[in-house]
Amino acid sequence: MFITRTRITVAIAVAAAALFAAGCGNDDSGSMPGMEHGSTAGAAATSGPPAARTDFDAADVSFLQMMYPHHAQAVDMAKLVPGRSENQQLLTLAAQVEKAQAPEMQQISTLLQSFGQRPPTGTDGHAGHDMAGMMTPEQMSSLRAASGVEFDRQWMTMMIDHHAGAIAMANTELTTGANPEAKALAGAIVTAQQAEIGTMRAMLGQG
Template sequence: MAFGAVGCSEEAPPSDHTIVQPGKPGEQNKTLSPEEAESAVPKVKPNDADIAYVRGMIVHHQQALDMTALAPERAANTQLKGLADRISDVQGPEIGMMNRWLTGHDLPAVNPTDAHAHAAMPGMATAEEMAALAAASGPAFDRLFIDLMIRHHEGAIRMATDVKTKGIDVQVQEMADDVVAEQGDEIARLEGMR
């Protein structure tokens, strides 16, 4: 049996598609093209919480990538290696997307390796912890990776929860929702590997 998705298309409406804009009381409705409708919607500039979240999360994601890059050669648990690949596959592209969000708002992109500027962010591993992880292998690596990544993800969830109450940009809210969902799931998987 086949099912079709209704209303889930990412495609733009056909160019002859019109949108009806209700008039004010006593006024006629207006018919708008998709382009006119889009320009009629007021653009809300992101606030400081949105910008700080995106800038911080770029660096936060980069540390997760630094951690996952160690797993193929150092981890003993094949499930852990697979989860590290998944984290890398998701968070790498998200860094690019977040930098495009910044530049799309006429803000400078962030160098993701600028970790020293954000060491106080929730969940970030210290330089000593990262060095210990890089020096570990086998089951010792697995234990340390799990502990550090759980703490790292919990920090990202705290950051996402914070921007959901203080931010105003819809796209940033969606990013935060994704972080909460993805990283909450990954924490559960990591807890299962302990």
């Protein structure tokens, strides 16, 4: 009787072990929740942000970092025109300046990010950079206080100087820069702003 009970106990133990082994086999096949995509999740966890580009030099970075606040001030000036001027030609020109330079500011930010550089903000450089053509706070205050014909004269005089500064920076980029997108932006700035300078000089009667 003792032998019979022992045999039964052994048989039960063997059966239990077989069932346990079968269960483990099922788990290894991927039946456990959340384990189906283990290798994919691991790959995603180890992947970092895309590497910064290398097709640029210090001149490209300097140009973009300075041009952003330069454009920001031009856009600020353009926004002053409605409500202060009745000159339809000037209203059209100011809208043209804003329409061209606001998207270029976004392009500049995108390029700087792709270079691994911090994108500037709208206020960067208004007082912190000594850039050609940038208006002083006093000049901007004078412009905001003016209206009518006097505003028109101040705005165009200032914007001619502002554009001339941008063209000088863009020409430096064309000479010393390496990145094709930054150089293309510089070329577009030179072409557009030279034409606008000609328009403003004609409006001021400067020939």
